[in-house]
Amino acid sequence: MRSLTCWTIFSLLALSTLPVIKVEACSCVLTHPQTHFCDSDYVAVVRVKKFFPINEDEVAYRVKVNRVFKTNPKADMAMKQNILWTSSISSMCGVYLNLGETYVISARIISGKPSISICGLATRWSEVTPRQRKGFRQFYHRGCVCEILYTHWWRKGAAFESAAGKRCLWESAPGPQDCQEKYGICMLSPGGCSWVPSVPYKNCIKQHQRQREQQRAREP
Incomplete structure (x- = not known):
């Protein structure tokens, strides 16, 4: 599973010795699925139902939440409408999800919105190994x-x-x-x-x- 994280201003990465992967114009620090889990406000398996272009900078996805692995009160409030937000700009790590497909996603709550990124978890659930699934269900949180x-x-x-x-x-x-x-x-x-x-x-x-x-x- 090739999953990555990117939530801050990318110029900071130039000062880091961590490995960096470039996705189009977006730079992402290579991150383990367990770290994605620990660092996120919200981790869940979702099915993509609808796509909404919001403006020239932002798009959103309405999803059906199949299973929640991690949440908090702030994330519960933000996810009431089951909408995930992401940038429409490649240089800001916007993520594209296919309608009808099921993903494991990680989100951070930014300005009250559940925000996802190509540098976070946005992986087809079918590509997640049984061991990773067990990690999401039971073990990753114990290793934080x-x-x-x-x-x-x-x-x-x-x-x-x-x-x-x-x-x-x-x-x-x-x-x-x-x-x-x-x-x-x-x-x-x-x-x-x-x-x-x-x-x-x-x-x-x-x-x-x-x-x-x-x-x-x-x-x-």
């Missing part, structure tokens, strides 16, 4: 005391030393980036924050290791 830090594979050692048990390292390729994104849940244990073992996660790691070994064997 931890931080998931995207780390370039060559900086893993230094990043691990500085984590001080408060972070899970999300390792870039050729590290197990996809495994940690699709099957990883970061939670606090007596030894500190770590990826929770699970059969899907372990199987993915094993497959990743086999592929890495085969790739190395082919290298001159």
Whole structure:
């Protein structure tokens, strides 16, 4: 699941050492689904019912809410009409949703409106792995005391030393980036924050290791 977050002025990203992905003219910090969950006011599975062009800067979607994973009183009030707002401008990370499709979305309440972004969660529910679904339903909220830090594979050692048990390292390729994104849940244990073992996660790691070994064997 390729999901991203972008909610502040993008010039600040130039000062950041975090990895940045460009979507058209929009720059987004690469973010784990669990972090999207923890940082949002509202996370839900919705079906898109109608599209509303509001003005040259803003559009809205009326949705049917199938399931709510996270909310708060402010979000409950903002979602009474089941309308999600987003920018109509690509440089401001406006998100396009297909009518009739079902998505898991994350929103922040801005000026009383549930606002979504291409840099947040706006992923087809059919593309969400069973392990991620379990994270949304049960586990992601328990791991919000931890931080998931995207780390370039060559900086893993230094990043691990500085984590001080408060972070899970999300390792870039050729590290197990996809495994940690699709099957990883970061939670606090007596030894500190770590990826929770699970059969899907372990199987993915094993497959990743086999592929890495085969790739190395082919290298001159």
